[in-house]
Amino acid sequence: IALEPAEKRQQLARECGATAIIDPLLDPVSEIKNLTGGEGVDVVIESAGLEKTALLAGLIAHRTGRIMVMGVFEKPVLFHFTDLVYGEKTVMGSMGGYGVFDEAIRMMAEGKFKxxxxxxxxxxxxxxxxxxxxxxxxxxxxxxxxxxxxx
Incomplete structure (x- = not known):
């Protein structure tokens, strides 16, 4: 599932293998709940670095879901930590750490990611x-x- 407002970038997400594209300017939480049977997603990758996407990440991750923050934020943002605690969700930060490039190269070589x-x-x-x-x-x-x- 990819969240993207720009049409050109939506097309790129499809080309890279996204099977569902959601415009985050509409109602992404409802759309994701519909796609996942009300559960939310296992893993959220926040790469925009915006307060609204950080808040959205917490809302769309399912109970015990993981949130990977890769976006670079220009200023501090608010986050609903109570939802994090009650949902037993995990938040991690990454700048493309150890082993990520090897895994990405392997996935591309195997045709799993374009x-x-x-x-x-x-x-x-x-x-x-x-x-x-x-x-x-x-x-x-x-x-x-x-x-x-x-x-």
């Missing part, structure tokens, strides 16, 4: 700021990952 659609641009080293960071900041609807190719 990473190519996520590369929405290629740039040289000299363009990292102008065409890389600026594109990722100002064109979030169209860019996911920009590959830097050494000159």
């Amino acid at each position: 990473g190519e659609p996520l590369i929405t641009g290629k740039i040289g080293l000299d363009d990292i700021v102008r065409k890389g960071f600026n594109a990722l900041i100002h064109a979030k609807e169209t860019h996911v990952k920009i590959l830097v190719v050494p000159d």
Whole structure:
């Protein structure tokens, strides 16, 4: 299940294997509860780094579910810790830690995950700021990952 408001990024999620795409601007909690028989999801990966997605992660994880926070937040956010305690949910942070890249490479080699659609641009080293960071900041609807190719 992928939550994404931008149409282009929704299509990328489908290409990467998402079987259900939900617009988080509508009613994602109800949609996810419907898809999961009212249970919620086993694992939530929060990668947007927004307060509303952090709160949403807690709401859509099922009892004893896991929440992996990978998004980088610009400022402190509120979180419903009571729900975390009563739901016996686990929250972990990750910057792509130990073993993650090996696992991702293995999954791609076995055809279980298609990473190519996520590369929405290629740039040289000299363009990292102008065409890389600026594109990722100002064109979030169209860019996911920009590959830097050494000159």
